[in-house]
Amino acid sequence: MRVTVVGGTGQFGAALCDRLADLGVDVTRAGRSTGVDAVTGVGLDDACTGADLIVDVTSTASRDGDDTAEFFGAVARNVSRAATAAGVPVVYLTIVGAGVPAVAAALGHYRGKAEQERVYAAELGDRACAVASVQWFSLAERFLAAGGDVVELPDLRCRPATVEDVVRAFADVVVDQDRPAYVSVAGPAELDLVDIARRIVARDGSAVRVVPADSDAVLRSGVLIPDSPDVVTTTTLDMWLDGR
Numbered sequence: 001m002r003v004t005v006v007g008g009t010g011q012f013g014a015a016l017c018d019r020l021a022d023l024g025v026d027v028t029r030a031g032r033s034t035g036v037d038a039v040t041g042v043g044l045d046d047a048c049t050g051a052d053l054i055v056d057v058t059s060t061a062s063r064d065g066d067d068t069a070e071f072f073g074a075v076a077r078n079v080s081r082a083a084t085a086a087g088v089p090v091v092y093l094t095i096v097g098a099g100v101p102a103v104a105a106a107l108g109h110y111r112g113k114a115e116q117e118r119v120y121a122a123e124l125g126d127r128a129c130a131v132a133s134v135q136w137f138s139l140a141e142r143f144l145a146a147g148g149d150v151v152e153l154p155d156l157r158c159r160p161a162t163v164e165d166v167v168r169a170f171a172d173v174v175v176d177q178d179r180p181a182y183v184s185v186a187g188p189a190e191l192d193l194v195d196i197a198r199r200i201v202a203r204d205g206s207a208v209r210v211v212p213a214d215s216d217a218v219l220r221s222g223v224l225i226p227d228s229p230d231v232v233t234t235t236t237l238d239m240w241l242d243g244r
Contacts (some may be wrong), residue, residue, distance in 0.1 A: 001052050001053070002025075002026040002028070002053075003055055003174060004055065005020070005057060005160075006030045006047070006054065007055075007056070007078055009032070010055050015164065015167045015172060017029050019168060019171040020175075021172060028051065029058075035047075036080065038056075038073055048085075051063070055092070056093050058071075058072075060112070063107075063184050068111055068112025069115040070208070072116035072119075076092070080120060080128070088159040090127065091129045092131070093131055093175050094130050094131070095113050096185075096225070097110065097199040097223050098114045101118055101175065103223060113174050116203045117130060129180065131170050131183050133166045134159050134160055134186045134187055134226070137160050138162075140196040144201070144208065148208070149209065150195065150210075153210060154193060156192065157191075157220055157221070157222050158191060158193060158222070158224050159226070159229075161233040161235070165187075165234065169231045177188070183231065185229060187233050207244045
């Protein structure tokens with residue numbers, strides 16, 4: 001099986017490529033460092049030549065709604081065009097809850113993912129499979145990395161997982177010839193992002209104070225927690241903290 005991973009040189013993409021290679025997949029890593037710009041489409045057709053399947057795990061550092069919608073929409077259109085030309089399906093990474101209008105309105109990154117989902121559905125239909133992940137434990141670390149004696153985090157109810165567990169689940173979907181159109185991946189327990197950050201601070205012996213920021217009520221409602229996830233990962237918060 002030959003798979004082109006668009007975004008294969010990023011953090012998640014690189015780990016996914018390694019996992020797929022371990023599973024015996026012939027992987028082409030497509031990213032800007034390899035001459036592929038998925039936003040403009042430059043180099044994309046060549047990277048997808050001979051592939052049996054295309055994976056989209058691209059990401060952007062921007063959290064502005066307009067910017068993320070433009071980014072993910074452009075990538076989805078270009079990948080859809082390349083997939084149609086090659087006659088192959090696409091598996092892409094999205095986030096649980098991205099399609100909920102209230103969530104997309106509250107979080108810029110989710111607005112971009114909502115546009116991604118819309119484009120793939122319109123362009124490819126059931127030839128595109130969405131792997132929807134919950135938040136990762138490392139999201140709390142990203143907020144803490146901003147520094148300061150007091151760190152504000154969104155008061156967000158979630159069911160987080162490790163990046164490594166989501167990579168494994170994603171790879172399983174890629175190699176599954178009978179994959180469905182949508183697969184949700186959730187962690188083992190419901191938690192709050194603020195509590196995760198406080199556990200990290202306590203484990204590190206840090207004096208940083210973590211406080212909940214004002215956030216939209218929709219983020220506290222549990223809408224980001226899948227009702228019946230297709231995949232439930234096994235690494236708990238304590239296990240992740242032990243392995244940091």
